Amino acid sequence: MNAVQKEIRLYGLEQHQGIIDGIIQELGLEDYAFDIRLILIEAITNAYYHGNLSDCTKPIIVRYLLSGKQLELQVEDSGEGSGSLVFPEAISSDELLDEGGRGLYLIRCFSDKAEMICNTMYISKCVCPS
Amino acid sequence: MSEIVIDMPEMFSVEEASEFREKIRGHIDEGFSSFVLDFGGCAFIDSTGLGVIVSSYKKCVENGGTIKLKALNANVLKIFELTRLTHVFEIV
Numbered sequence: 001m002n003a004v005q006k007e008i009r010l011y012g013l014e015q016h017q018g019i020i021d022g023i024i025q026e027l028g029l030e031d032y033a034f035d036i037r038l039i040l041i042e043a044i045t046n047a048y049y050h051g052n053l054s055d056c057t058k059p060i061i062v063r064y065l066l067s068g069k070q071l072e073l074q075v076e077d078s079g080e081g082s083g084s085l086v087f088p089e090a091i092s093s094d095e096l097l098d099e100g101g102r103g104l105y106l107i108r109c110f111s112d113k114a115e116m117i118c119n120t121m122y123i124s125k126c127v128c129p130s
Numbered sequence: 131m132s133e134i135v136i137d138m139p140e141m142f143s144v145e146e147a148s149e150f151r152e153k154i155r156g157h158i159d160e161g162f163s164s165f166v167l168d169f170g171g172c173a174f175i176d177s178t179g180l181g182v183i184v185s186s187y188k189k190c191v192e193n194g195g196t197i198k199l200k201a202l203n204a205n206v207l208k209i210f211e212l213t214r215l216t217h218v219f220e221i222v
Contacts, residue, residue: 013144034174034205041143041176091214099185102177102213109212 005065012056016044019062027066032127035110036071042103043075043121051077051119066127073123081118133164133198138172142179150179154186163195166222170201175209187218198222 006026008019020040024033044060052058058078065072087108088101095101107114113124134157139146154165167183187197198220202210210216 017141017143037174038176038209045144045176045178091212093214096214096218097184097188099181100177102180106177106209106212 005063007061007063009059009061010044011059013045013048014056016041020044023062023064027064027071029066029071029127032071032125035125039073039107039110039123039125040075042107043073043123046103046121047075047077051079053079069126069128071125071127073125074120075123076120079119081116085116087114087116133166134162135166135168135200138167138169140171140173142172142175144176144178147179147182151182151186155189158186158189158193163190163193164197165190165195166198166200168200169203169206172206173203175206177213180209180213180215184215184218196220 006023008023010016010019017037020037023040024030024036029036040062044062047060048054052060055078060078061074061076063072063074063076085104088105089108091102091105104114107121107123111123111125113122115122136150136154138150142150157165165186183197190197199210200222202221207216207221210219210221
């Protein structure tokens with residue numbers, strides 16, 4: 001299968017759900033729709049609030065590449081890049097009733113690899129296109 | 131006071147979570163503190179949705195009430211399980 005690489009630029013959180021649905025359809029990954037939707041919504045929400053500080057004029061760039069069974073996603077914000085973004089391995093009992101702090105944990109749960117380098121989140125997930 | 135049943139939206143993400151927060155706060159301001167969230171029509175929830183439910187739950191408990199969850203599909207249940215919120219909410 002030829003690799004498919006695309007890049008989409010979005011602003012704010014107005015159109016991101018439609019854009020994500022379009023990516024899933026384009027890649028033929030409907031069987032993984034829930035996982036990919038969750039990963040991308042969490043990553044884009046993180047980019048908007050923490051990277052772009054809720055500024056709708058700053059772009060968020062989503063890049064996606066499907067190569068065989070390997071899906072590579074990147075979500076780049078317009079921030080300076082946070083030094084040490086930690087993807088938690090678990091939710092502790094102390095954090096159970098916190099209002100936030102679950103987004104990065106869920107990205108980690110639904111992907112094979114996730115890391116933040118400068119202002120870009122890199123996510124890998126193994127999939128079997130239908 | 132009796133329980134109020136709230137039908138959850140098909141996609142429970144940022145925008146819908148904000149609408150839900152307003153709706154349940156309205157009920158809490160009216161004196162209601164116990165709710166059943168019916169997920170029968172809900173296919174998706176993210177961390178923003180979870181956060182709003184958790185903050186609403188804490189307000190309900192402060193007022194002597196609770197929040198129960200109903201009819202979660204497999205994907206939505208998995209999110210509650212992974213985040214250990216199945217230890218917090220009664221699922222009916």
